[in-house]
Amino acid sequence: MSIKSGDRVSCSYAGSELEGFFITERDGKAVIKLDSGYNVGIDAGLMKKLETQAPKPPVPVKIEQDESLPPLSIVSTGGTIASKIDYRTGAVTSQFEADDIMRAIPGLAGIGRFSAKVPATILSENMTPAIWKELASTVYSEIRNGARGVIVTHGTDTMAYSAAALSFMIDTPVPIVFVGSQRSADRPSSDNVMNGLCSAAAAVSDLGEVSVVMHATTSDDYCAIHRGTRVRKMHTSRRDAFASIGTDILGTVDYPSLDVKLSGFAARRRDAEPSLDDRLDEKVGIMYFYPGMSPAVVESFKGYSGLVIMGTGLGHTSSECIPAVRSLVRDGTQVVMTSQCLNGRVCDRVYDTGRDLLNAGVIEGGDLLPEAAMVKLMWVLGNESDPGKAAELMQTDLRGELGRCTPHGL
């Protein structure tokens, strides 16, 4: 007799008859939920199936949308912000409708009239440039179809890459707001509600660019609006993991008032059509230099269209690696230098090694963040075949990713 998740089971254990609902089998142990609510693991062989069945979860109520509110779009790629784990199977539910997220985040219904799109349901570490393209075209159509703002729910691990990718691929007149949560949505303390509401407030605001909206501090007090090309996840688990690097934040969303304050340099909402340019050259890599690194590591990127090096300090590799870099460039790979320091600007004109790297054909990446540099290089190489022009584009600020001057005090 096979026992399925949700079946009522009993077993003789510890001198009494235990009853509960069968949840799953793991390593030969049946996990059962006792009537006290506790789960325990007991030999699967001891289980007897009973007739009673688990109560069906109540059917959720349909959410009423307020037609007078601005149309907003929620584009989901997965991630924890509105996901629900099926504890019986351990799987993340894939169904996703506007209703689900509006139920998960009460309060959204008062900000906009939502439609939902699901181009992907993945963990963000499984994100690919191919999905970026799909995401870009989905967001683009939503804006074309009248969305006053788009909220992209995304796992936090690679959110900064995707935000940078959309920054380059879409020229947007309305806010495209990436949002996620660091603590899963199934816990009472999750940051999903505050982040979700703040992202919706940013999506109806006067902003006009791609941004990331996440907790600014460990408290539930306000969210920071980060520029999509300047943001980085700087902590593995804290709510305020996201930080703008080399620039100020674009603004803040206060909680629970949801007041949005934008800084002077944030791009504003425009009355224009969006444009989509989603060509990417995916053959671009990123390499973290370390002391004693073998030139063979550099050589392994042979055949790549582009390579972003995360060099030391002002932007260096060891002298030993420079010949390998030179031959990569000679073979047609665009090599862009960024810094492991993350803060500050690359300058290969100070030390001999730097000058040798410039001679080898390396392009200085200015104050580009390494990940933003990689995404930008994919996009530039996807759109520009002339190496000289591509190099020039890499050193030109296109989406706020490059600063002319490095601000002090950061």
Next chain:
Amino acid sequence: MDYEKIGLMAGIEIHQQLDTAEKLFCHCPTRLRDVDERCGEFRRYLRATESEMGEIDRAAEEEMKKQDRIYTYYAYDSTCLVENDEEPPAPLNAEALELSLTLAKMMGMTPVQQVHMMRKLVIDGSNTSGFQRTGLVALNGKLPSGARIESICLEEEAAQRVEGDTFSLDRLGIPLAEITTGPDMRTPEEVKEVAAYIGMLLRSTGKVKRGLGTIRQDVNISIRDGARVEIKGVQDLGLIDEVVRREAQRQQNLIDIAAELKKREAAVGEEIIEVTDLFKDTESAILKRAKCILALCLKGFGGLVGKEIQPGRRLGSEMSDYAKKCGVGGLFHTDELPAYGVSGDEVRLLKERFSAGDEDCVILVADTRKKAECATGQIRKRAMMAFEGVPEETRKMLEEGSSAYMRPLPGAARMYPETDVLPVDISEEYWESLELPELITDREKRFATELGLDESLAKQMAYSSKSPLFEEAVLKGIKPNLAARTLLSTLRELSREGADVESIPGRDLIFLLLAVEEGKAAKEAVPEILREVAGGVSVSDAIEKIAPSISEDELVSLIRKLLDERKDFVREQGMRAVGPVMGVVMKEVRGRVDGKIISEILKKEIKYMISS
């Protein structure tokens, strides 16, 4: 009260903090801090989430009534991101698991094969995550008295409430053993005995925290036709029987009220009337200040709302507790009016609005409209329950042993799996290998029979946290009585005088007592030496300072000199002079020599003097 006749059933849940080196799900110490030592604070909201079965727990839902509550948390240099709910938990603390399994074995329980940690929804702010992690460790044990132990769970302690909605994170995550008995106790005294026995078992491990707040009892009580009520937070074992007595009384009174309501054909009025205008010139400060005063009429409830159901508590207090969930301060009911500045005329006008008579009771709530509306809803809800008798509730103990409503009893929907902690297998080999500690009651007998301590000293010593040190001292050759009296009475007396006796290391106590046994320091000087040690002086310096050793020759010549000065007296008194002269010698040597040695020499010398 005849408890058999009213069908009293009671069980207890004991929550005991475990004295492990680290917390249950992180590597922080299990040390409590002073709030002034905090190094950071942050603020968060919590909200109820659905269980894995798709339901929202009724207790959590009740907490959600207190909308928009933001909780403040204090962090320390001895707490980390796990307490802040900013980092996934570390694996289950193996020391705590072993301790809880040892307790299980002591009570003859069966361990589960695999421990699964759960999240128990708690959104009153005392857990940063909004849940308390807990795992069922063992099942079905029995105490010698026959009381069944249903389960033992390993849980994390909640954060300590500083005041209002502010919590301190030092306590959050300390391991707790939760021991649940069956509902097998039939009298208040029996509840107290079982609680005391389990307390003794816990202390026998030598690995549980001691002191106020480190052990808490929840009591589950019902009587026939009553309902299961859980009273939380009984910290003082001495009150536990009184809590049971008063709850039995409360349930009986509620049952009687229900019968009376039915007899009177009472009803809860549908109408909620705003009566703010009635009180615009009132003498009652609360009503005069209020933005909105709402009233409702309970038909046939007259006299019953004000009836005492347990000392200091009325049916009106129960309604008031429900109303307070909406943030109002409380309520007024006509059973207690006119009073509190409300005049007889005002009561008459109020009753007229509802055409209410003496057999009816009108209830008033004053606050903002929103809160007052919420509160009248809650009052109606509680009034409806009065027809049923006793509602199932979680209550909190008040001083003296009465209790107040906290929330509905939680159901199984408040539990969902802690997916961030891997299940832990408990193998048979591991279970077999667990060694059981000696029970304190057995230790007490051994101290009395084998070590010759008198009954009360044996008991005190067995229960004392110093009993391992005592055993070590005896093993090293110190007389049990000397060791026990020093460790119990002497240290306690010094502590009362304000000396920091906790700072005296055990090895110093043993060093000193050995010196006494070897005649290098007098028993009489022990308190004074320890006072010096507590003040920071090393034990050997303290002995030297208070009682520099005196050789037998020196002692003999001192005694001879003193006797010489009292020659006539000694010759006259003979051996009767021993007592008075002894006092003089003792004063001179001030605890440097044991009295017994002095007495021997003195007797010898006096004998010599009178015979010569």
